[in-house]
Every structure is written in C-alpha cells, then in structure tokens.
Amino acid sequence: MTFSLRFRAAIVSIVLFAAFLGIWHIATRSTSAVGNMSPEYAKLMGITATQGKSAMPGPLDVGAKLWEHVKRPFYDNGPNDKGLGIQLGYSIARVGLGYLLAVLVAIPLGFLIGMSPLISKALDPFIQVLKPISPLAWMPLALYTIKDSSISAIFVIFICSVWPMLLNTAFGVASVRKEWINVARTLEVGTIRRAFTVILPAAAPTILTGMRISIGIAWLVIVAAEMLVGGTGIGYFVWNEWNNLSITNVIIAILLIGIVGMLLDQVLARCARMVTFPE
Amino acid sequence: MTEKFISIEGIAKRYPAPGGTTTVFENLWLSMSRGEFGCVIGHSGCGKTTVLNILAGLDEPSDGAVIVDGQAIEGTSLDRAVIFQSHALLPWRTVLGNVAYAVTSKWRNWDRAKVKAHAQKFIDLVGLTGSEHKRPSELSGGMKQRVGIARALSITPKIMLMDEPFSALDALTRGTLQDEVRRICLETGQTAFMITHDVDEAIYLADKIFLMTNGPGAVLAEIVENPLPKDRGRIDLHRHPYYYALRNHIVDFLVTRSKTFTSGNPGHDPRDVPVVRPGKPELVIASVSESSQQASWPGLSRPSTS
Numbered sequence: 001m002t003f004s005l006r007f008r009a010a011i012v013s014i015v016l017f018a019a020f021l022g023i024w025h026i027a028t029r030s031t032s033a034v035g036n037m038s039p040e041y042a043k044l045m046g047i048t049a050t051q052g053k054s055a056m057p058g059p060l061d062v063g064a065k066l067w068e069h070v071k072r073p074f075y076d077n078g079p080n081d082k083g084l085g086i087q088l089g090y091s092i093a094r095v096g097l098g099y100l101l102a103v104l105v106a107i108p109l110g111f112l113i114g115m116s117p118l119i120s121k122a123l124d125p126f127i128q129v130l131k132p133i134s135p136l137a138w139m140p141l142a143l144y145t146i147k148d149s150s151i152s153a154i155f156v157i158f159i160c161s162v163w164p165m166l167l168n169t170a171f172g173v174a175s176v177r178k179e180w181i182n183v184a185r186t187l188e189v190g191t192i193r194r195a196f197t198v199i200l201p202a203a204a205p206t207i208l209t210g211m212r213i214s215i216g217i218a219w220l221v222i223v224a225a226e227m228l229v230g231g232t233g234i235g236y237f238v239w240n241e242w243n244n245l246s247i248t249n250v251i252i253a254i255l256l257i258g259i260v261g262m263l264l265d266q267v268l269a270r271c272a273r274m275v276t277f278p279e
Numbered sequence: 280m281t282e283k284f285i286s287i288e289g290i291a292k293r294y295p296a297p298g299g300t301t302t303v304f305e306n307l308w309l310s311m312s313r314g315e316f317g318c319v320i321g322h323s324g325c326g327k328t329t330v331l332n333i334l335a336g337l338d339e340p341s342d343g344a345v346i347v348d349g350q351a352i353e354g355t356s357l358d359r360a361v362i363f364q365s366h367a368l369l370p371w372r373t374v375l376g377n378v379a380y381a382v383t384s385k386w387r388n389w390d391r392a393k394v395k396a397h398a399q400k401f402i403d404l405v406g407l408t409g410s411e412h413k414r415p416s417e418l419s420g421g422m423k424q425r426v427g428i429a430r431a432l433s434i435t436p437k438i439m440l441m442d443e444p445f446s447a448l449d450a451l452t453r454g455t456l457q458d459e460v461r462r463i464c465l466e467t468g469q470t471a472f473m474i475t476h477d478v479d480e481a482i483y484l485a486d487k488i489f490l491m492t493n494g495p496g497a498v499l500a501e502i503v504e505n506p507l508p509k510d511r512g513r514i515d516l517h518r519h520p521y522y523y524a525l526r527n528h529i530v531d532f533l534v535t536r537s538k539t540f541t542s543g544n545p546g547h548d549p550r551d552v553p554v555v556r557p558g559k560p561e562l563v564i565a566s567v568s569e570s571s572q573q574a575s576w577p578g579l580s581r582p583s584t585s
Contacts, residue, residue, distance in 0.1 A: 182361070
C-alpha cells in the first residue's frame with residue numbers, strides 16, 4: 001500500500017512535531033522536591049527550586065496560555081497589557097504602510113532604472129552604498145527628524161523593503177526578452193503602452209520575487225524596530241514580556257511572528273504564481 | 280514589374296572592433312517588385328539577419344538607405360510585419376490576445392468586437408480555429424509559429440519579413456507551414472522577404488533568391504530567378520526538369536563560390552548584380568539520367584545536354 005508523497009511527508013512532520021513536544025515536556029517537567037531546605041529559603045526560591053520545576057515553561061503551559069490569548073485576542077487593559085491580536089495588528093499595519101510606500105517608490109524607480117542605462121549607471125553608486133546599511137541604523141536619524149516613534153518605525157520598514165524591490169524591478173525590466181520588445185517596436189507601440197503591455201507583464205514575476213523578499217525582510221525588521229520604539233506592536237510585546245519575565249508569552253509571540261511571516265510570504269507567493277506564465 | 284517596391288540602396292553595416300571596424304557588408308543594393316517573394320541565402324555571419332532587421336527598422340544601416348513603396352524608411356512601421364525565428368509570442372496572452380494585440384496596435388480606435396472579429400479571421404486563415412483561448416505554452420512549435428504568422432498578417436502589412444521562421448521546427452511541420460505561407464502569399468499577393476539557409480525552402484517559396492557571400496565584407500553575389508512555374512507543388516517539385524539545375528547552382532554557390540566569389544570577381548558591381556536563371560540548357564548538368572519524369576511536366580521539353 002502506497003500513499004502519496006504529500007501524505008507521507010505530513011506523517012513525518014506530525015511525528016517530528018510530537019517528538020519535539022515530548023522532549024520539551026520531559027525537559028521542563030517538575031521533578032520531586034530537590035531536597036531539604038529551610039522553609040524560609042524555599043519560600044524565597046519558589047517552585048523552581050522546591051519542586052525542581054524548570055523556569056522554562058513546558059508545552060502544556062504554553063498551550064494553556066495560547067488558548068487564553070486566542071479566546072481574548074483584542075482586550076485592552078492599558079498601555080502595558082493589550083491582547084495579542086491588537087499587538088499583531090499594530091505590527092502588520094506598520095509593515096503594511098511602510099511596505100506600501102516602498103512599493104510606490106521602488107517599482108516606478110526600478111522601471112526607470114531598468115529602462116534607462118543612464119539613470120541606472122548614475123544611481124548605481126547610491127544604491128550600492130545605501131543597500132547594505134542595516135535598517136535599524138536609520139532609526140536615530142528617523143527619530144530625530146520625524147520626531148514620532150511610530151512613523152519612524154514605518155520609515156525603517158520602508159527603507160528596508162525598498163532595496164530588494166528596486167533591484168528586482170530594475171533587473172526584471174532590463175532583462176525583458178529582446179524579441180518581445182521588438183514585437184512591440186514593429187507594431188509601433190508607444191513607450192507608455194509598451195511599458196504596461198509588454199515590459200510590466202514580462203517583468204512581473206521578477207518584480208514579485210523582489211516584493212516577496214521585501215515582505216520577509218520587513219517582517220524581520222519590524223520586531224527589532226518595535227523593541228526599540230516601544231509602545232505597541234508584537235516586537236514591543238516580546239520585550240515587555242521579557243521584562244515581565246513571562247517566558248511563556250515570549251514563546252507564544254515567537255510562534256505568532258513565525259506564523260504571520262509565513263502567511264505574508266504565502267500571499268505574495270500566490271500573487272507571483274498568478275503573474276507567471278510558462279513559455 | 281520594373282517598378283521597385285522595395286529598394287535597398289547601398290546599405291552598409293559596420294561595428295567598432297578592437298583595432299578598427301568590422302564591416303559585415305558594404306554597398307549592398309537589392310530591389311524587389313510588389314507581390315514578389317524574395318529569399319536571402321548565405322552562410323551564418325554574412326549579415327542576412329542584419330539586412331532583414333534594417334528592412335524591419337529594428338536596426339539602422341551605417342550607410343545607405345532603404346526605400347519601400349517610394350518612401351525612405353525610418354524606424355519600424357506597421358507596414359512591415361516581422362515573423363520572428365523564435366515566434367516571440369507574449370506568453371501571458373492567449374492566441375487571440377496575441378493577434379488582437381497587433382490588431383489594436385494598428386487600429387487603435389476599433390472596439391473590442393471589431394478587433395476580435397478581425398483577429399479571428401487571421402487565426403482561421405492559419406488553421407488555428409478552436410485554439411483561440413490557449414496560451415502559447417499549450418501550443419506545439421508549429422502552432423506557435425502559425426500564431427506568429429497570423430499576428431504578422433493581421434496588420435495587413437505591405438511586406439512580410441521572415442527571419443528563418445521555420446528553422447526551429449521539425450521537417451513535417453516545416454513543410455506544412457511552407458505550404459500555408461505560399462498559399463497565403465499567392466492568395467493575397469503579399470510581398471515577402473525571407474531569410475533562410477534551407478535551399479529547398481528557398482526553391483519552393485521564392486521568386487527571387489539572393490545569394491550572399493561569406494562575411495565579413497559580404498556582398499550580394501547573384502540574384503537567381505526561380506525558373507519553376509508559379510503553380511509549383513511541394514510534392515513533385517523535384518521532378519521538374521529545372522529543379523536540379525537550380526538546386527545545384529545554389530548548393531555549388533554555398534559550398535564553394537561563396538568563399539571565393541569576392542577574390543574571383545574583382546569587377547563585381549554591387550549596383551548591377553548578375554541575374555541568373557538556372558535551367559537554361561548550358562547550365563543544366565545534373566539532371567541527365569532521369570528521363571522517366573518527363574511526362575509529369577507536359578509542354579516542357581527536357582533541356583539538351585549534348
């Protein structure tokens with residue numbers, strides 16, 4: 001009896017996950033009391049010392065806490081206690097805004113660079129220098145000039161997602177098959193119409209690859225940026241829970257960051273498939 | 280027929296090269312009448328594709344001019360349609376979309392229904408009825424090239440330019456498409472200019488065959504007028520008494536004379552290229568032994584070889 005590859009892979013995945021949970025559970029479970037110690041001292045140390053309970057929460061603790069969060073994702077008990085849904089919402093909104101601004105700048109500019117060798121050569125040194133700068137290095141400058149931490153975070157997202165899109169758009173536009181351009185030329189298609197009917201569809205898969213790389217980077221950077229600017233967002237949540245020494249919440253946040261990142265990537269992967277046509 | 284519909288006048292193409300310039304060809308003169316089918320044959324590197332690109336307006340000559348229908352050409356034009364070697368269909372458009380793209384480029388203010396009807400007419404003409412909504416990736420090589428032909432024809436060009444359009448196809452498909460192209464050109468009186476290195480393709484399709492010597496510094500050596508009747512068929516083409524004379528003449532040129540022509544003919548005038556019409560008795564050498572085929576061409580006496 002043979003099952004499809006997909007089915008077998010799913011079985012292996014589930015087994016691996018179960019094994020991971022099992023080891024995690026065993027490694028963090030409570031053992032019996034560690035030994036005799038004075039009750040005063042035991043009171044000070046808490047269950048970590050008295051019952052051999054690890055400071056690291058086990059899968060059951062995390063699961064229980066996660067369920068709490070899932071049940072109440074949008075509660076708001078003041079600036080330091082907001083539901084995970086709200087925090088994620090802030091992060092996604094910042095990424096969305098910064099990313100959208102980056103799309104609006106990078107794609108037209110990338111088109112220009114791809115179509116004009118002059119502009120390409122002229123802008124190349126700037127891009128080469130600006131591209132490797134860590135987006136967080138812009139933060140102080142952004143905070144000083146913009147004077148608003150939330151907008152500064154959006155600016156940091158903008159600056160980190162602009163480069164992959166810009167370079168991919170320029171590359172995609174510059175490497176459109178010569179014969180497609182020649183088709184448009186022999187049909188006397190004007191520059192604007194050519195850009196939209198030949199170059200854009202031909203470069204779309206490459207542009208979307210750039211957009212996919214960018215959203216990944218933006219989601220990486222938002223966590224760090226929010227740790228810096230504070231206030232709201234999933235990055236702030238992680239740092240706040242670290243200050244609260246709630247490792248359970250930190251683990252939940254890590255998990256959610258991964259899941260949201262995956263979803264963002266999948267959405268763009270799907271878009272990329274929609275514009276890719278085999279020859 | 281003396282009126283020159285296409286006139287290539289002294290064009291040259293030079294490229295800067297390390298230590299001087301490379302001349303692909305120079306002082307090339309060539310003319311064709313309306314409704315004629317011209318084929319250029321030559322080895323790779325003789326610049327035949329460059330000639331076609333200049334004619335299409337995709338490339339510019341370093342010197343000289345090209346006059347089509349009494350007007351010097353400047354850049355590309357919807358009057359001159361190109362059928363590309365690699366079909367060059369837009370993969371994100373359907374068959375209908377690819378042809379319609381050309382139609383809307385020519386007639387910008389046509390409404391959707393009119394464009395569709397016009398495109399459909401040419402899709403039917405090349406025998407692709409029923410495949411309108413397929414994308415190029417779903418088509419075979421021959422079908423893709425049919426779309427290429429339909430797209431070129433749909434803009435009703437004055438000239439159809441073909442750059443080795445069938446060289447990437449298998450022999451059977453190539454034969455069928457040659458038939459189609461010949462039928463369409465004869466029916467519509469289309470002027471066509473084609474580049475090939477398939478001698479049989481040239482013999483079957485062309486009225487005039489332009490022989491080019493090897494590059495760099497290629498010249499147009501001879502114009503061969505096809506002596507075969509206009510209503511020739513592909514199946515019994517090789518039975519015509521002039522066929523082998525014509526074929527041997529071209530093959531001989533390609534094998535030997537294309538290399539030595541320039542040095543052997545110092546007095547060659549590029550403006551007055553000799554016109555040859557193989558099949559005249561003195562040129563027939565190879566078609567000696569076959570006497571049984573005579574009956575298939577009534578009215579034509581076998582050329583004497585004695």
